[in-house]
Amino acid sequence: MTASAFAPTPLVSFQHVSKRYPGVLAVDDVSLDLFAGEVHGLVGENGAGKSTLIKLLAGATPRDSGDILVRGRPAALHHVRDATRLGLAFIHQELNLVPYFDAAENIFLGHAYPRRAWGGIGWRTLRERAQQVLDQLGADLPLNLPVSRLAPGQQTLVSIARALAANADLLVMDEPTASLTNQEIDHLFAVIRTLQQRGVGVLYISHRLAEIFAITQRITVMRNGRIVTTQPTARATERDLVQWMTGRAVDALYPPRSPATTTPLLTVNRLSGAYCRDISFTLHAGEVLGVAGLIGAGRSELLRMLFGAAPVTDGEIVLHSAGAAQSIHPRSPAEAYRLGLALAPEERRTQGLVLTRPIYENTTLTFLRNFARGGWLVDRRREIDVTVTLGERLSLRSRSPQQPVGQLSGGNQQKVVFARALAGAVKVLLLDEPTRGVDIGAKQDIYRIIGDLTAQGVGVILVSSELPEVLGLAHRLLVLREGRQVAMLDASSVSEEDVLGYCFGLMNEAMERG
Numbered sequence: 001m002t003a004s005a006f007a008p009t010p011l012v013s014f015q016h017v018s019k020r021y022p023g024v025l026a027v028d029d030v031s032l033d034l035f036a037g038e039v040h041g042l043v044g045e046n047g048a049g050k051s052t053l054i055k056l057l058a059g060a061t062p063r064d065s066g067d068i069l070v071r072g073r074p075a076a077l078h079h080v081r082d083a084t085r086l087g088l089a090f091i092h093q094e095l096n097l098v099p100y101f102d103a104a105e106n107i108f109l110g111h112a113y114p115r116r117a118w119g120g121i122g123w124r125t126l127r128e129r130a131q132q133v134l135d136q137l138g139a140d141l142p143l144n145l146p147v148s149r150l151a152p153g154q155q156t157l158v159s160i161a162r163a164l165a166a167n168a169d170l171l172v173m174d175e176p177t178a179s180l181t182n183q184e185i186d187h188l189f190a191v192i193r194t195l196q197q198r199g200v201g202v203l204y205i206s207h208r209l210a211e212i213f214a215i216t217q218r219i220t221v222m223r224n225g226r227i228v229t230t231q232p233t234a235r236a237t238e239r240d241l242v243q244w245m246t247g248r249a250v251d252a253l254y255p256p257r258s259p260a261t262t263t264p265l266l267t268v269n270r271l272s273g274a275y276c277r278d279i280s281f282t283l284h285a286g287e288v289l290g291v292a293g294l295i296g297a298g299r300s301e302l303l304r305m306l307f308g309a310a311p312v313t314d315g316e317i318v319l320h321s322a323g324a325a326q327s328i329h330p331r332s333p334a335e336a337y338r339l340g341l342a343l344a345p346e347e348r349r350t351q352g353l354v355l356t357r358p359i360y361e362n363t364t365l366t367f368l369r370n371f372a373r374g375g376w377l378v379d380r381r382r383e384i385d386v387t388v389t390l391g392e393r394l395s396l397r398s399r400s401p402q403q404p405v406g407q408l409s410g411g412n413q414q415k416v417v418f419a420r421a422l423a424g425a426v427k428v429l430l431l432d433e434p435t436r437g438v439d440i441g442a443k444q445d446i447y448r449i450i451g452d453l454t455a456q457g458v459g460v461i462l463v464s465s466e467l468p469e470v471l472g473l474a475h476r477l478l479v480l481r482e483g484r485q486v487a488m489l490d491a492s493s494v495s496e497e498d499v500l501g502y503c504f505g506l507m508n509e510a511m512e513r514g
Contacts, residue, residue, distance in 0.1 A: 009072045011036045011170055011201045012057065012088070017066030019052055026052040028225035029066070034170060039192060039202040041212040041233065044222035045245050045439035046409030050205055053222075054172055058090050059083045084110070089163030090172045097155060099148035103141050104130035107161045133161045137191050153184030160191060170201045177211060178437055181295045181465075189215050207439050208466070209238050221245055246441045253444065254472035255451040257492075260287035264320045265459040266428050268306070271315035275301035276483045279315070283428065283459040288450065290474030290491060291463045294503050298483040299463040300346055303430045306461070307343040308336040321427070337366050340427030344417045344434055346463075348410075352417045355406030359398055360387040362405050363419045370424075390419040395445050411442020418449055429453060432463045447473065467496045481505055 010033035019027040027049045034040050044050050055061035057068060059077035068075050070086045077083055083090075097106050104127045105113075114122035114129070127143045134141055139157045147155055156176055163171050173192075177185045192202055192215060204216055212219060213233060220230040221244040228244045242253070266283040276298040283289050291299045304310035306317065308330030319328050319339060330336040333343065345351035353362055364371055364383045371386075373379040387401045394415045398408060405416055414434060421429055431450075435443045450460055450473060464470045470477060471491050479487040479502040487502045500506075 010034060010069070011071060013069040013072075014053070014057075015067045015069065017053075017056060017068060018064050019056060019061065020064055025225050027056065027063075030222075030225075030227055032220055032227060032230065034201050034203055036169065036199045036201045037196055038218065039196055039204055039216045041216035041219040042203055042205045042222065043207070043209070043212060043219060043241060043245060045441045046411050047224075048222040048245070048439075049225040050222055051174075052225075054090065054174060054203075054205070057083065057088065057172065084166060087167060087169035088172070089166055089168035089170070090174070091156065091159045091163065091176055092174050097147045097158060100146050102143055102145060103134075103147055103150070103154075103158045103161070104143050106147055106158050107133060107165050109162065111165070129165075130161070133165045136164060137161060137194065139187075139191070151184070153180045153187065156180065156184075156188060157191070160188075160195075164195070168200065170203065171195065172203045172205075174205045175207065175437060176204075177206065177208065185211070207437065207443075209241055209440070210468075212241070213238070223247060242440050245439070253440075253447070254469075255447055257288070257473070257475060258286060258451060258455045260454070260475045261285045261457070266306075267316075267318040267320065267325075269316040269318070271302075271305060271317065272313050273301060273305045273310055274313070275310075276305065276480070279478075279480075279485050281478055281485075281488065283461060285457045285459055286454045287476070288454055288460045288462055288474045290470035290477040291461060291480065292467065292470055292477055292499050292503060293480035295465070296482075297480040297503070299480055300432050301483075302480070303343060303432050303461065303463060306330070306336070306428075307341055307430055308332045308334075309343070319427070334366070337424055340425055341430065342421035342424065342426045342428070343430040344414070344421060344432060346432040346436070348413055348417050353405050353413060356404055358402045359391070359396075359405055359408075359416055359419075360384045360401040362416050363387045363390060363401075363423055366420055367424050386423060387419065390422055391415075393422075394418055394449055409439075409442070411438035411445070414438055414442065414446065415449075418446070422453075426453075426458060428459045428461065430461050433465065434462070435464070435466070435469065467499055471496065471499070479503060 012034040014030050014032040017027060017030045030053060042050055056063045059079050059082045068077060075086055107130045108126060114125040116122045130143055137157060137160060141154050141157060147158055176188060180188065196202065206212055216233045218230060219233050219236055221228040221241060223245060261284050263285040264282050265285045268279055268281050271279045279302060291302065293299050301310055305312050317328050319326050328339055330339060349355060360383045364386065368378060371379050371383050384401045396415045397412055405413055435446055454460060462470060462474060474491040477489040477491045477499065478485060479499060481503055
């Protein structure tokens with residue numbers, strides 16, 4: 001479908017738009033056209049200006065110069081309500097849903113609910129209207145449950161339904177698949193194509209380049225607040241996008257694997273808990289052991305059991321050090337840290353960081369006793385010195401160690417999580433979705449960090465929903481399905497299709513011990 005299939009006039013047009021914050025030109029002379037019936041990809045590293053551009057369009061932030069036209073007319077965007085009245089809808093990575101309201105209430109939030117003759121809310125009518133909207137999307141959702149009890153993919157569909165109920169002409173989607181399964185992503189893409197056929201324009205923002213190529217017709221790349229290029233999707237390659245985003249040539253996304261040793265580092269024997277059963281493997285020094293499986297297969301739960309954050313009901317964990325084997329039973333994350341195990345959790349903002357506190361406090365938080373002076377005073381100068389050293393090692397980009405972590409980009413927040421793990425004597429690093437929501441440049445930095453650690457003999461257990469990432473980094477791959485171990489595979493000689501076959505139970509489930 002061409003950009004002008006529904007109208008020759010752009011649905012939305014940015015004309016020489018700029019926005020400056022103190023010391024930063026966040027959006028610099030941006031001109032961009034978005035058309036009805038087109039899915040337009042917007043990519044760039046964190047800090048490239050994408051989020052600021054969205055805020056300007058949403059009326060959440062005033063522009064300093066330039067014009068934004070909607071259907072060819074200058075738009076006065078002083079408030080989010082202005083954008084809504086103009087038919088612009090936004091689905092943010094962190095969905096703006098009221099968790100205790102059901103789907104119908106959320107879909108029509110901000111609109112007048114239907115009333116009964118005596119003045120009360122017409123709940124039956126409200127749910128009938130919500131069902132009509134969901135039917136247009138081909139979505140089957142329970143309307144009698146709070147949205148907090150819906151799956152992430154269902155919550156995303158509720159947000160899309162709300163946009164559809166508002167008769168939105170342009171839908172802006174910011175990292176919509178960050179917490180979705182592969183099946184939910186497929187369903188989301190089907191919904192997007194349905195909306196596209198009806199003439200709805202979509203601005204699709206994602207760090208997952210494969211999605212950009214799968215769903216868009218044109219791609220715009222931003223870097224340092226400016227548009228580098230806008231190209232038809234069919235004329236670009238992933239290598240092109242990475243080079244345009246980062247400004248540097250890309251030889252290989254994943255670094256060469258350093259050979260793992262045969263020295264055992266961590267042995268797990270028939271480990272069981274609430275969500276995992278009978279898991280056994282040995283992690284070697286310098287090895288990346290990938291963990292694959294569908295959401296709900298027990299991947300994160302396995303890491304939490306190893307880290308003392310979830311109870312172990314049976315089995316044994318053995319830590320090998322200096323030729324000796326020690327059976328360990330971490331009762332808490334603090335005990336796991338003392339033993340040399342560190343975890344970078346899946347949700348860094350809610351599980352891994354104190355967003356209002358400075359970088360140096362987040363870095364040293366777990367090991368404060370190492371910075372004690374006189375038994376109870378904390379040596380702040382030493383905290384900052386260690387943080388600066390680790391920041392340089394990890395290529396952390398910030399104004400200073402005193403900057404609040406919440407002000408950093410997603411990739412730099414993830415590096416702070418790594419810095420805290422490295423502030424202690426880490427032997428085994430547990431990584432749960434370490435590159436979720438970070439840009440391609442930060443991903444490459446994180447891959448380099450993993451490679452450096454394994455070269456020093458650290459063992460890494462990696463959970464990631466991105467199969468190319470697991471296969472690109474891991475030496476071996478442990479596959480879980482419904483909480484059970486179904487395969488141990490050589491990551492260098494297995495395909496994505498084979499791994500998915502094990503995840504869905506389509507392959508022979510005879511154990512393949514590596």
